[in-house]
Amino acid sequence: MESPEGGGGGPAARGPEGQPAPEARVHFRVARFIMEAGVKLGMRSIPIATACTIYHKFFCETNLDAYDPYLIAMSSIYLAGKVEEQHLRTRDIINVSNRYFNPSGEPLELDSRFWELRDSIVQCELLMLRVLRFQVSFQHPHKYLLHYLVSLKNWLNRHSWQRTPVAVTAWALLRDSYHGGLCLRFQAQHIAVAVLYLALQVYGVEVPAEVEAEKPWWQVFSDDLTKPIIDNIVSDLIQIYTMDTEIP
Numbered sequence: 001m002e003s004p005e006g007g008g009g010g011p012a013a014r015g016p017e018g019q020p021a022p023e024a025r026v027h028f029r030v031a032r033f034i035m036e037a038g039v040k041l042g043m044r045s046i047p048i049a050t051a052c053t054i055y056h057k058f059f060c061e062t063n064l065d066a067y068d069p070y071l072i073a074m075s076s077i078y079l080a081g082k083v084e085e086q087h088l089r090t091r092d093i094i095n096v097s098n099r100y101f102n103p104s105g106e107p108l109e110l111d112s113r114f115w116e117l118r119d120s121i122v123q124c125e126l127l128m129l130r131v132l133r134f135q136v137s138f139q140h141p142h143k144y145l146l147h148y149l150v151s152l153k154n155w156l157n158r159h160s161w162q163r164t165p166v167a168v169t170a171w172a173l174l175r176d177s178y179h180g181g182l183c184l185r186f187q188a189q190h191i192a193v194a195v196l197y198l199a200l201q202v203y204g205v206e207v208p209a210e211v212e213a214e215k216p217w218w219q220v221f222s223d224d225l226t227k228p229i230i231d232n233i234v235s236d237l238i239q240i241y242t243m244d245t246e247i248p
Helices: 021-041 044-059 067-083 091-101 112-131 142-155 158-163 166-177 188-203 217-221 227-246
Strands: none
Touching: 021 044, 021 067, 021 091, 021 227, 044 067, 044 112, 044 142, 067 091, 067 112, 091 112, 142 166, 142 188, 142 217, 166 188, 166 227, 188 217, 188 227
């Protein structure tokens, strides 16, 4: 369920004096690892989004201190590949992860350490499925954003659309939103509209006939969307980018 306040804490939570909570910093780093590893593994955008969502959802159900977040991340990648039918070999996940943490190191040998890590990923996958009650299929904002971008392109004049990278920026905002838990706190349609709203704001692009219209353009896309919900999604996104500047 979604609340106008944005669903409380979660991975985007802030600590004293507005600083990111320690857990939020960990989740940010691990989500970044999932995305970079996913790209190196040739994963499509939806499987990467699913891996991040599985990871965030798992730690909404459990204590961060109880599990190694990077092992959970590797298992999330492995499980997301199955869910989204882009199957990945555990060996490839291990090798990419090893290169991520040891850029100048050698690939892992097929020794006892390798097989222990492989078994840990598989066992962790089973644990995650139980904790998440096998609810690991998600509705992502991607298809909605694609639809909204097509509609918006038809509304705007061609010059406005071509001179500003609204579409590229909206996709980048959506991708980066998975560094935090927006995917769990807000509806997919609402996130899609909000990243589009922010992209338009960044470039100062106005939707034609906005003043004369019976309702704002964003409500045309999603009837139950309100300005406070958009503001909260945008606020969470800004927190993510603020964290990006604070975390090496």
